[in-house]
Amino acid sequence: MNEIREQLLTMARDKYRNILPIPRLKKIENCFTEDFGKTIFWFNTADKSTHLISYDIHLKTFRVNGKNIMTQQKMTTTAKKIVNAIINPTKSKLSKYKTKKVLLTNTEYAKTDQKFKSYCEVQNIEPTGRQAGKYRRKKGLAFQAKNIIKR
Secondary structure, X not given: OOHHHHHHHHHHHHHHOOEEOOOOOOOHHHOEEEEOOEEEEEEEEOOOOEEEEEEEOOOOEEEEOOEEEEOHHHOXXXXXXXXHHHHOHHHOOXXXXXXXXXXXXXXXXHHHOHHHHXXXXXXXXXXXXXXXXXHHOOOHHHHHHHHHHHO
């Protein structure tokens, strides 16, 4: 079991004392999900309610049932080692931890992409999330402006 999983398991035991695997998964080791830079630990407590604790590599925060409980400043030394290994993989023995690229939402894209903003300005439209979605799908007025400028 890797160190992030061990940290999540320790946090769950500290908070809820008696934790059990999800019934269909049978073992605690199977109750982890890793996707898009997050490690999520799903488990049941003695009262048969389901809880989760997660760690987000990009935000460097631990969450219990949707609430931030620990940021990098408050982490244990083990968690700090894991985060440092993720940030500087060549300097650490923990180089197996890799981060995935974070995708922007259309609204974030509309606020940050300068080319998109300039195409919207040419068409005299507001750079909104809706327009960004159309632009990214190669449709809409902003994309048409891109084709006009290239000619």
